[in-house]
Amino acid sequence: MESEKCSPCPSASDKTPDILVLGAGVIGITTAYALARRGFSVTIADREAGPAQGASFANGAQLSYAYTDALAQPSLLRKMPFLFAGLDPAFRVRLSPDPDFFRWGLAFLRNCTQAQFDSNTLATLRLGLESQAAMADLRERHPFDFAHTVPGKMHIFRDEGSLNHSRTVAALKRSAGVEQEILTSAQAMAIEPALHDAGPIAGALWTPSDEVGDPYRFCKGLLAVLVSRYGLKTAYRFSAAQITQKRDAVIVVDDEGNELSASNVVVCLGAQTPRFLAPLGIRAPIAAMKGYSFTAPPGKYAPTVSITDAARKIVYCRLGDSMRVAGLAELNNNDPAPDPARLRHLIDQAKAAMPYAVDYEAIRSGWAGLRPMTPNSQPVISQAGQRIFLNVGHGMLGWTLAAGSAERVSALVEQSIGQHRQIRKAS
Numbered sequence: 001m002e003s004e005k006c007s008p009c010p011s012a013s014d015k016t017p018d019i020l021v022l023g024a025g026v027i028g029i030t031t032a033y034a035l036a037r038r039g040f041s042v043t044i045a046d047r048e049a050g051p052a053q054g055a056s057f058a059n060g061a062q063l064s065y066a067y068t069d070a071l072a073q074p075s076l077l078r079k080m081p082f083l084f085a086g087l088d089p090a091f092r093v094r095l096s097p098d099p100d101f102f103r104w105g106l107a108f109l110r111n112c113t114q115a116q117f118d119s120n121t122l123a124t125l126r127l128g129l130e131s132q133a134a135m136a137d138l139r140e141r142h143p144f145d146f147a148h149t150v151p152g153k154m155h156i157f158r159d160e161g162s163l164n165h166s167r168t169v170a171a172l173k174r175s176a177g178v179e180q181e182i183l184t185s186a187q188a189m190a191i192e193p194a195l196h197d198a199g200p201i202a203g204a205l206w207t208p209s210d211e212v213g214d215p216y217r218f219c220k221g222l223l224a225v226l227v228s229r230y231g232l233k234t235a236y237r238f239s240a241a242q243i244t245q246k247r248d249a250v251i252v253v254d255d256e257g258n259e260l261s262a263s264n265v266v267v268c269l270g271a272q273t274p275r276f277l278a279p280l281g282i283r284a285p286i287a288a289m290k291g292y293s294f295t296a297p298p299g300k301y302a303p304t305v306s307i308t309d310a311a312r313k314i315v316y317c318r319l320g321d322s323m324r325v326a327g328l329a330e331l332n333n334n335d336p337a338p339d340p341a342r343l344r345h346l347i348d349q350a351k352a353a354m355p356y357a358v359d360y361e362a363i364r365s366g367w368a369g370l371r372p373m374t375p376n377s378q379p380v381i382s383q384a385g386q387r388i389f390l391n392v393g394h395g396m397l398g399w400t401l402a403a404g405s406a407e408r409v410s411a412l413v414e415q416s417i418g419q420h421r422q423i424r425k426a427s
Contacts, residue, residue, distance in 0.1 A: 015041070016249060016261055016262060016263060017040075017041040017042060017043045017233065017262045017263070018035075018040040018041045018042065018262065018263050018264065018417070019032075019035050019040050019041070019042045019043070019262055019263070019264050019265070019266060019413065020042075020043050020044075020045065020250065020252060020260055020261070020262035020264070020265045020266070021035070021042060021043070021044040021045070021265075021266045021268055022045055022046075022240050022252065022265060022266070022267050022268060022269055022276075023044075023045075023046060023267070023268035023269045023270060024044050024045070024046035024048070024050075024051040024052065024053075024219070024223075024234070024236075025046075025051070025052050025053075025054055025055060025056035025219065025268065025270065025398070026052065026056040026215050026218065026219055026398055026399050026402040027056075027268040027270070027391055027392070027394060027398055027402050027405060027406070028044055028046070028266075028268035029044070029051060029052070029218075029219045029222050029223060029226075029402075030138075030222070030402040030403050030405070030406035031266055031268055031391050031405075031406040031409055031410065032044045032226055032232060033138065033222055033225075033226055033230075033406065034134075034403075034406035034407050034409075034410035035266070035410045035413060036226055036230035036231075036232060037230070038410060038414055040413075040414075040417075041231065042226075042230070042232050042233075043232070043233040043234070043235060043260065043262060044226075044232060044233075044234055044235070045234070045235040045236075045238040045240065045252070045260055046234075046235075046236055046238065047237065047238060047239035047240070047254075048236065048237070049236050049237055050220075050236060051219040051220060051223050052215060052216045052218075052219035052220070054270065054336070054369055054370070055270055055271070055369035055370055055371055055372075055398060056215045056216065056219060056369075056398065056399065057215075057216050057367060057369065058216065058293050058295060058324070058326075058365065058367035058369070059215060059291070059293060059326060059369060059371075059398070059399055060291075060293065060315045060317060060324065060326035060396075060399075061147075061212050061213060061214055061215060061317045061319055061324045061326075061399070062153060062210065062211075062212055062306050062308075062315060062317050062399070062400070063132070063135070063210060063211035063212060063213055063399060063400050064128075064153055064207075064210050064306075064397065064400050065128040065129060065131060065132040065209070065210060065211070065400060066125070066128065066153075066173065066178045066180060066207045066209065066210055067153065067155070067207065067210065067308075067400075068121055068124035068125040068127075068128045068377075068397065068400075069117075069121050069169060070111065070116075070117050070120035070121045070124065070376060070377040070378075071108075071373065071377050071395070071396075072108050072109075072111035072112045072116065072117065072120070072375060072376065072377065073112060073114075073117040074112055074113065074114055074117065075165070076112055077109075077112050089345060089349075090312060090313040090314075090327065090328055090329065090349075091313065091328075091329045091330075091331075092329070092330045092331065092333075093330075093331045093332065094330065094331065094332040094333050095332070096332060098332075100274060100283075101287060101332055103285070104285055104286075104287045104375055107285060107375035107376075108375040110375070111375050111376045111377075116376070118172055120376045120377055120378055121169065121172065121173070121377075122172065122173070122175075122176055123378055124377060124378055124397070124401070125173055125176050125178065126176065127378075127379070127401055127404045127405065127408070128397070128400055128401060128404065129176070129177075129178075129404075130404035130407065130408070131400060131401050131402065131403045131404030131405065132209075132211075132403075132404075133404075134403035134404050134406070134407050135211075135403040138222075138403060142222070142225045142229075144221035144222070144224070144225065145217070145221065146213045146214050146215075146217040146218035146221055147212070147213055147214040147217060147319045147320040148211065148212070148213040148218075149211065149212055149213075149318075150209065150210075150211045150212075151210075151211075151212060151304055151305045151306055151318065152191075152206065152207060152208040152209070152210055152305045152306070153206075153207045153210035153305065153306040153307075153308065154183075154188060154191070154192060154204050154205070154206050154207075154305050154306065154307055154308070155204060155205040155308045155310050156188065156195065156198065156201045156203075156204045156307060156308070156309055156310065157201060157202050157203055157204065157205070157310050157311070158199075158200070158201055158202060158309075158310070158311040159202055159311070160202050162202070162310055162311070163182070163202045163203045163205075166182070166205045166310075167182050170182065170205060178207075179207075179209075180205055180206065180207045181205075181206045181207075181208075182203060182204075182205060182206075183203055183204040183205070183206050184203055185200075185201045185202065185203055185204070187204075188201065188203065188204035188206070191206065191305065192303050192304065192305045192307065193301070194301045194302060194303040194304075194307075194354065194356070194357055195303070195307070196301075197301055197354060197355060197356050197357075198307075198309070198353060198354050199353065210306065212306055212317050212318065212319065213319075213399075214319050214320075215399045235260055238254045238258060238260065239254045239255045239256075240252050240253075240254055240269070240276060241253055241254055241255040241276075242279065243265065243276070243277075243279075243280065243388070245280075245385055245386060245387055245388065248263065249261050249262065249263055249387070250262055250263070250264065250265045250387045250388060252265065263387065263417075264387045264388070264389065264413060264416070264417065265387060265388050265389070266389045266390075266391055266409060266413065267384075267388065267389065267390050267391070267392060268391050268392060269392065270286075270370065270371075270372040270392060270394075270398075271286060271288040271334065271370040271371070271372040273286055273372065273390070273392045273393075274286050277384070280384075280385065280388075282384045282385065282388070284380060284390065284392055284393065285374050285375055285380070285393070286372045286373065286374060286380075286392060286393050287331060287332050287372075287373050288331075288332060288333060288334045288370040288371070288372065288373070289329055289330065289331050289333075289370070289371040289372075289373045289395060289396065290328075290329070290330040290333040290334075290335070290336070290368060290369070290370055290371070291326060291327070291328055291329060291330075291368065291369060291371055291396070292326065292327060292328045292338065292342060292343055292346050292366070292367065292368050293324060293325060293326035293327075293346075293366070293367045293368075293369075294324075294325055294343065294346065294347060294350075294363050294364075294365065294366045294367070295319075295322050295323070295324050295325075295363070295364050295365050295367075296322065296323055296325070296358045296359050296360065296362055296363040296364055297321065297322065297323065297358075297359040297362050297364075298318065298321070298322070298323050298357075298358065298359065299323070299355075299356045299357050299358045299359050299360070300356050301356035301357065302318065302323055302356075302357050302358065303316055303318065303354070303357055304318055306318070307354070307357075309353050309354075312327065312349050312350075312353050313327050313328070313329065314326070314327035314346070314349060314350050314353060315327065316350070316354060316357050316358070322364070323357065323358045323359075325346070325347075325350045325357075325358060327346050327349070327350070328342060328345070328346055329396075330342075331373070333370075334370065336368060336369060336370050337368065338366050338367060338368040339368070342368075343366045343368070347360060347363065371394075371395050371396050371398065372392055372393050372394065372395060372398075373393070373395040373396075374393040374395065377395055377397075378393070379391065379392065379393045379394045379395075379401060379405055380392050380393045381405055381408045381409050381412070382412070383412055383416060387416075389409055389412055389413055389416075390409075391405050391406070391408075391409040
């Protein structure tokens with residue numbers, strides 16, 4: 001276990017911290033920030049040797065605040081036999097006899113109605129807009145470089161049916177104050193000339209307000225701010241294994257017997273959450289969704305706006321002097337190691353769709369990560385015990401929803417601690 005040292009500051013003592021945050025990805029780091037900004041002393045722990053080594057390391061990098069469409073929707077029901085047969089190379093489902101996954105699947109099916117899709121999409125959209133505002137406030141308070149830009153986001157559609165569906169969903173979001181524009185193929189190419197080499201498209205959905213940023217650089221930059229300005233303490237190589245609630249504290253033990261204690265714990269462990277909480281009888285409805293990415297120099301016709309090819313389920317994102325390309329979805333795959341064949345498939349599909357967007361001969365790195373999916377595509381932000389809080393289950397929108405989720409869970413913690421203090425004074 002390692003701890004970073006900081007200069008003399010309010011929380012740099014050996015006293016039990018107010019909050020222990022488990023998980024140092026974008027969810028954990030932003031949660032630690034929201035809590036520290038409220039005046040709490042915070043320690044953050046992670047099983048890796050540094051921050052953002054899991055699902056936050058090299059994800060799609062798009063801050064898609066307006067693209068919050070729930071995965072569960074009526075159209076997916078018709079595709080289920082196709083998916084279960086493994087005939088969709090972009091989206092696979094790994095079936096298993098695990099009762100937790102069976103329960104997850106039933107809950108997912110219950111969310112595949114139009115009413116649930118609309119409700120889930122709008123609920124996540126509200127959180128997305130909160131997150132956009134929280135991120136803007138964070139950047140104003142603590143400006144540091146993480147390749148943040150506002151290039152806008154464009155979904156391209158290869159057939160009229162998909163384009164018409166996007167038109168319906170855009171109308172739904174308009175009721176929440178989000179402006180998205182349906183473009184013809186000519187209009188899309190006028191905004192992003194790189195689409196001239198993307199093959200025939202029926203049209204596009206254009207959201208000029210969506211942003212991008214490197215989540216790994218963000219986590220490192222915000223961590224430096226937290227240590228230097230807010231007295232954050234860190235515990236790396238701490239693989240949380242057991243948690244015990246006591247009257248005035250929570251004790252977490254790692255798999256080597258090391259202990260960390262705090263007055264309260266916020267769990268931000270992503271896909272690891274269900275196994276960690278099971279001994280307490282706390283159920284977290286999360287299934288792992290494995291995704292892939294690769295990073296390479298821009299090609300000779302690299303896009304400047306973020307592009308999502310809806311048919312191939314591939315995203316292209318410009319990050320400074322690099323292109324990040326992400327895609328594929330493998331539900332209930334808990335192995336975080338990149339499969340070389342699947343990574344090769346992503347590269348081949350990306351090249352077929354946009355052959356000049358990326359320098360495919362100079363790929364710098366390939367990556368895979370486990371995204372924690374809930375049946376309704378909404379994160380679980382709740383108080384699960386007297387001193388245990390959850391901020392988990394953000395699925396493919398963890399980077400997008402991080403700042404807003406951090407504010408919500410921190411408000412819960414603040415309210416709970418305030419109530420405890422009032423009870424103590426009354427007694």
